[in-house]
Amino acid sequence: MRTCTALAAFTLMLAVAAPLQADPRGDAKKQVEFGISVAQRGLWREAIYRWERAAQMDPTYAAAYNNLAVAYEHEGDLDKARTAYEKAIELEPDNALIKQNYELFKEINDRTPRKDGL
């Protein structure tokens, strides 16, 4: 009887604990993938929303920050793009694709006047 009660309690504990052990990277990845599919159709605002959510869900997910940076760049928000690229590089310093994006971004950013003047 006591064994049955312990087993029931353990099963109940597993059932309750399962949703709490949500996989943040998995959820964030779904947001990132959806963001990519909408960006490919030109819906950059929706893509930004998705990638911002992904970065909130998993703040260690470099791809989310990289994609956000690309989207901010496309929207002309260069300050935000720089911050997002820097965060992506901080998370994955050896990722050559992120570094390549950042180098291309810097080329454009250097040709742009700053907000505080010429």
Place this chain on the structure above:
Amino acid sequence: MTARLVRTACSLLAVVLTAACTSYYEIPIETPIRPKLDVSAFQRVLVAGFIAGGSEDVDANLETVRLLRSQLRTKSELRVIDADVLPLMDVAAEEHTVATNGDSSNGQEQQQLAAVIKEEKDLEPYEHIFANVEYWKRIGEEYQSPLIVTGTVMFTPHARSGFVQREQEVYDSFGRRRVVPIRTYMERKGFILKPKFIFIDGRTGTTLHSETFREEILYNANQTTPALSSYFELMDRLIPSFLSTLSSQKIKGTRVLLK
């Protein structure tokens, strides 16, 4: 040279390796670039004229005015004023005469004005016209306070000889084609275009911004290229920079999205 090649090869290899291990998507983007100058206070632009010199084959003043007006018409939101090109050299010369007469009494030396501008130093005595706030304010009042574009343009013939590197096809004993760099001595001639664009506030007559560019083109000495087509080729290179001062531009590129 070798170190640079090794670095380039390494970064290329790193990109290839990363790409092989990562899901990625290339995507085209268009980055909007804000204009260097805040022109929101102006609805109209007057390309007034330039003090120009150098080659006698091209009237750099007229050609520059025509070209900038047509570019601004299609690529900026400002309304372009169609007006006669200002005879800036004459105006500057007149002012110079008045100033010289005024100063002759106190024995100050004035720079002599060259009747024809051949070199950059000939431009200097004319440049005071751009600082004449009253003159530009008067022009501004005449055209309902536009943004005024003026400046100097030097378009000068240029020749240079020396060793240049070019690529040559060679075939080995097996008939295989290779391209090898060879250094040859060449005499070349062409042109240098050096415009200085000055942006003046038509409401106050003051200079808002000025920017100098320099482009050059050289051809094989026995090649004959008309001066006017060289002028347009060189202007074509710097027009995007000129336009980015006044209007927002979009820069096309490709980026990589990661999963």
